[in-house]
Amino acid sequence: MADITPVLERADANLPKSLDRLFDLVRIKSISTDPAFKAECHTAAEWLVAELNALGFTASVRETPGHPMVVAHHVGARANAPHVLFYGHYDVQPVDPLNLWDAPPFEPAIREIEPGRKVITGRGTSDDKGQLMTFLEAVRAYKEVNDALPCRITILFEGEEESGSPSLKPFLEANAAELKADYALVCDTSMWDSETPAISAGLRGLVGEEIVIKAADRDLHSGYFGGAAANPIHILTDILAGLHDETGRITLENFYDGVEETPAQIKAAWDTLGQTAEKFLGQVGLSIPSGEKGRSVLELTWARPTAEVNGITGGYTGDGFKTVIAAQASAKVSFRLVGKQDPAKIREAFRAYARSKVPADCSVEFHPHGGSPAIHLPYDSSLLNTAKMALSDEWPKPAVVIGMGGSIPIVGDFQRMLGIESLLVGFGLSDDRIHSPNEKYELASFHKGIRSWIRILDALAA
Amino acid sequence: MADITPVLERADANLPKSLDRLFDLVRIKSISTDPAFKAECHTAAEWLVAELNALGFTASVRETPGHPMVVAHHVGARANAPHVLFYGHYDVQPVDPLNLWDAPPFEPAIREIEPGRKVITGRGTSDDKGQLMTFLEAVRAYKEVNDALPCRITILFEGEEESGSPSLKPFLEANAAELKADYALVCDTSMWDSETPAISAGLRGLVGEEIVIKAADRDLHSGYFGGAAANPIHILTDILAGLHDETGRITLENFYDGVEETPAQIKAAWDTLGQTAEKFLGQVGLSIPSGEKGRSVLELTWARPTAEVNGITGGYTGDGFKTVIAAQASAKVSFRLVGKQDPAKIREAFRAYARSKVPADCSVEFHPHGGSPAIHLPYDSSLLNTAKMALSDEWPKPAVVIGMGGSIPIVGDFQRMLGIESLLVGFGLSDDRIHSPNEKYELASFHKGIRSWIRILDALAA
Numbered sequence: 049m050a051d052i053t054p055v056l057e058r059a060d061a062n063l064p065k066s067l068d069r070l071f072d073l074v075r076i077k078s079i080s081t082d083p084a085f086k087a088e089c090h091t092a093a094e095w096l097v098a099e100l101n102a103l104g105f106t107a108s109v110r111e112t113p114g115h116p117m118v119v120a121h122h123v124g125a126r127a128n129a130p131h132v133l134f135y136g137h138y139d140v141q142p143v144d145p146l147n148l149w150d151a152p153p154f155e156p157a158i159r160e161i162e163p164g165r166k167v168i169t170g171r172g173t174s175d176d177k178g179q180l181m182t183f184l185e186a187v188r189a190y191k192e193v194n195d196a197l198p199c200r201i202t203i204l205f206e207g208e209e210e211s212g213s214p215s216l217k218p219f220l221e222a223n224a225a226e227l228k229a230d231y232a233l234v235c236d237t238s239m240w241d242s243e244t245p246a247i248s249a250g251l252r253g254l255v256g257e258e259i260v261i262k263a264a265d266r267d268l269h270s271g272y273f274g275g276a277a278a279n280p281i282h283i284l285t286d287i288l289a290g291l292h293d294e295t296g297r298i299t300l301e302n303f304y305d306g307v308e309e310t311p312a313q314i315k316a317a318w319d320t321l322g323q324t325a326e327k328f329l330g331q332v333g334l335s336i337p338s339g340e341k342g343r344s345v346l347e348l349t350w351a352r353p354t355a356e357v358n359g360i361t362g363g364y365t366g367d368g369f370k371t372v373i374a375a376q377a378s379a380k381v382s383f384r385l386v387g388k389q390d391p392a393k394i395r396e397a398f399r400a401y402a403r404s405k406v407p408a409d410c411s412v413e414f415h416p417h418g419g420s421p422a423i424h425l426p427y428d429s430s431l432l433n434t435a436k437m438a439l440s441d442e443w444p445k446p447a448v449v450i451g452m453g454g455s456i457p458i459v460g461d462f463q464r465m466l467g468i469e470s471l472l473v474g475f476g477l478s479d480d481r482i483h484s485p486n487e488k489y490e491l492a493s494f495h496k497g498i499r500s501w502i503r504i505l506d507a508l509a510a
Numbered sequence: 511m512a513d514i515t516p517v518l519e520r521a522d523a524n525l526p527k528s529l530d531r532l533f534d535l536v537r538i539k540s541i542s543t544d545p546a547f548k549a550e551c552h553t554a555a556e557w558l559v560a561e562l563n564a565l566g567f568t569a570s571v572r573e574t575p576g577h578p579m580v581v582a583h584h585v586g587a588r589a590n591a592p593h594v595l596f597y598g599h600y601d602v603q604p605v606d607p608l609n610l611w612d613a614p615p616f617e618p619a620i621r622e623i624e625p626g627r628k629v630i631t632g633r634g635t636s637d638d639k640g641q642l643m644t645f646l647e648a649v650r651a652y653k654e655v656n657d658a659l660p661c662r663i664t665i666l667f668e669g670e671e672e673s674g675s676p677s678l679k680p681f682l683e684a685n686a687a688e689l690k691a692d693y694a695l696v697c698d699t700s701m702w703d704s705e706t707p708a709i710s711a712g713l714r715g716l717v718g719e720e721i722v723i724k725a726a727d728r729d730l731h732s733g734y735f736g737g738a739a740a741n742p743i744h745i746l747t748d749i750l751a752g753l754h755d756e757t758g759r760i761t762l763e764n765f766y767d768g769v770e771e772t773p774a775q776i777k778a779a780w781d782t783l784g785q786t787a788e789k790f791l792g793q794v795g796l797s798i799p800s801g802e803k804g805r806s807v808l809e810l811t812w813a814r815p816t817a818e819v820n821g822i823t824g825g826y827t828g829d830g831f832k833t834v835i836a837a838q839a840s841a842k843v844s845f846r847l848v849g850k851q852d853p854a855k856i857r858e859a860f861r862a863y864a865r866s867k868v869p870a871d872c873s874v875e876f877h878p879h880g881g882s883p884a885i886h887l888p889y890d891s892s893l894l895n896t897a898k899m900a901l902s903d904e905w906p907k908p909a910v911v912i913g914m915g916g917s918i919p920i921v922g923d924f925q926r927m928l929g930i931e932s933l934l935v936g937f938g939l940s941d942d943r944i945h946s947p948n949e950k951y952e953l954a955s956f957h958k959g960i961r962s963w964i965r966i967l968d969a970l971a972a
Contacts (some may be wrong), residue, residue, distance in 0.1 A: 112572070142826070148728075204558065238734075267945065271916025275801040278798070282754070328738065356833075358826055358832060360827070366544065372821070372946070377822065384733065481727065
């Protein structure tokens with residue numbers, strides 16, 4: 049293992065231009081969930097391919113029925129060096145409500161939000177463009193200094209992560225031989241705090257479902273028909289309100305099948321992190337845990353399943369008032385899964401429950417939006433321990449192994465379809481406002497993220 | 511009482527031009543609830559003033575803090591003829607969702623929807639521009655034939671009926687002496703069916719209320735925060751779902767104070783109308799009464815109070831899916847009142863109930879949107895009987911005295927502030943799709959409505 053100091057120094061020297069490149073990528077409005085931005089998603093993929101080819105990869109835009117994949121290959125320095133598959137996604141979340149942004153979401157900028165603390169602002173800076181660019185810039189520094197890479201690297205960038213990844217499984221299936229590696233590096237997660245890097249060993253699964261209740265064949269006047277005609281908003285709110293009991297548990301039949309209590313030693317390790325409801329919720333203006341009673345916020349967000357209504361609409365929602373009984377109402381509902389909960393069974397349990405609440409003269413429609421089981425990685429693999437040490441060399445505090453509330457379905461797909469485990473390392477912070485107005489990424493996350501990948505790649509090749 | 515045949519014939523001859531005038535008025539986009547259409551509301555008022563002055567009235571646009579009133583006066587033929595106050599409203603409901611209209615809402619047209627049955631299509635054709643124009647065209651025919659009117663007439667047209675009439679009470683108070691008459695004629699109601707005219711003797715009151723639940727200070731990622739952070743959509747759906755018990759009764763404290771059972775002889779009279787749930791709900795694609803169990807649809811819509819959610823919104827409602835926990839969620843809720851239910855007490859009961867359901871780290875805001883008690887007119891007045899006979903002369907079947915599900919707060923305001931009773935006669939049909947896409951008014955309603963007012967004015971003057 050060569051001295052990596054020159055590579056780290058090169059990364060430091062490159063930083064201004066690394067930021068320019070990130071800004072170029074953030075300016076591309078690659079919102080995957082909104083068809084209006086389809087061309088911009090393609091542009092982002094093309095931009096990445098050009099960057100990768102310039103770095104010596106063999107890269108290409110790979111069309112799918114949705115937004116394209118980017119695949120790139122680079123040989124390693126030594127024949128026996130490991131082969132890693134790096135994954136990130138170039139698509140971003142929608143930006144509404146636009147009026148809550150302090151600056152236009154696709155005009156990235158550096159802001160000093162407190163003395164000595166600079167952040168990069170803009171949609172996608174943290175989720176996931178800033179994160180994936182840490183890896184590309186690590187590769188760049190390595191190549192510039194050594195004219196070679198320590199590992200053989202395959203890259204897969206997706207453009208549908210924020211919209212349920214409909215093309216991913218077919219693509220992995222069709223290209224399994226090409227994408228197969230020794231393990232995957234996935235950069236779409238967070239640090240424990242700004243000084244403590246984290247490796248995520250547990251990821252909740254996700255079931256997304258849209259429900260549409262239809263009643264009368266038109267909007268009705270609530271004076272003429274009110275009291276006699278079915279109101280689809282009432283039916284919908286009744287269904288949604290019934291999803292939780294008074295203890296915060298989810299009421300769907302057999303919902304908790306496959307959910308196990310977190311082992312005592314894991315809970316004890318989490319307790320040492322010093323997290324509290326006041327601290328965790330205080331950062332967003334709340335203080336009282338809302339889910340299952342009697343559990344810590346780390347348990348609630350890392351190790352317990354949820355049912356959340358992510359959106360609801362029906363009837364008149366403009367200014368003023370309209371005395372209407374709507375013809376239909378709809379909601380987007382998601383379930384976070386843990387343990388061995390089966391996404392298909394959870395979806396079916398929700399549908400059966402909802403159907404049971406719909407009067408015979410009304411109807412219900414369901415539209416699935418993605419489903420993936422939870423992932424739990426072994427706490428004791430050498431991959432994980434190597435990365436843990438490399439990260440601990442870079443950051444003020446040692447790396448910790450944590451759970452994660454979010455869902456990264458790719459990890460399960462890599463397990464099942466490529467037969468490889470994933471190392472989940474990312475440099476986001478919990479206050480990055482991903483999926484919200486005013487998303488940001490710490491400048492330190494970007495800079496030290498680049499340096500972290502240099503160290504990790506070097507350690508993996510040793 | 512002179513022979514009115516020449517006046518009726520003049521109305522028949524005028525019909526094509528009467529329709530032209532109605533179309534001119536419908537083309538004005540006077541949506542009172544949306545501030546974007548403020549200028550159009552003013553234009554509608556000016557248009558009416560010009561028409562009334564041309565008819566020999568002394569008419570003027572009367573500014574208010576909201577949309578203007580139109581007031582006009584015309585002397586009667588004889589000194590002892592009654593003095594009537596005619597009321598209608600020139601404002602209309604919003605037109606969303608626009609894509610459900612078969613033709614642009616503000617481009618009125620005549621369509622033959624079945625052989626021999628023509629309708630006038632467009633927003634406001636039935637509610638209330640077509641209705642108020644029946645009276646103006648009756649006046650026109652009368653003036654053209656007799657150069658005089660049978661009664662002294664004052665006209666009041668309002669421009670805020672669809673947005674809670676905020677300026678009405680102050681205007682009535684400030685102009686009570688000018689607007690005082692022997693009684694009011696209000697044309698904003700429906701017929702029993704296309705052959706049977708109706709006089710409405712009962713009107714439900716209305717309380718409109720917007721509720722906004724606020725939780726975190728920003729939209730949250732449902733992966734990071736889900737299970738621990740309060741979801742305002744859950745709080746809102748819980749509040750709304752709890753408004754009704756399993757028998758369809760409303761759960762608010764003391765909600766039914768002042769609600770009396772309908773007298774047996776009134777119910778018996780209603781039973782002779784042959785209304786059924788299948789017929790009433792079948793016209794809009796439904797079949798099962800949704801409100802309080804064990805009551806007829808006429809009772810449910812004429813004599814029982816309701817709680818309806820007229821609109822709800824929160825979180826991500828666009829295409830695709832967004833795993834967000836919203837910062838806030840809101841709903842528009844209205845209560846239809848009967849008997850002596852007190853709008854202020856109902857509003858306060860709703861607010862107290864909602865507040866009791868909001869966690870301590872979240873907040874709730876309320877925005878009132880109008881409130882008026884129910885109105886019940888005596889079934890045996892001479893005014894009502896005179897109108898009943900005049901209407902029965904015009905239409906195929908005798909006029910019936912009915913209840914009404916909708917709210918016309920003006921009737922209570924006239925009672926309280928001018929000390930006069932109202933005669934509620936209108937020519938709408940229950941399938942006119944008022945407040946919905948594809949609003950229409952029967953051509954027969956317009957034509958025979960004009961002729962009906964000629965007969966009523968003549969009978970009142972006799």
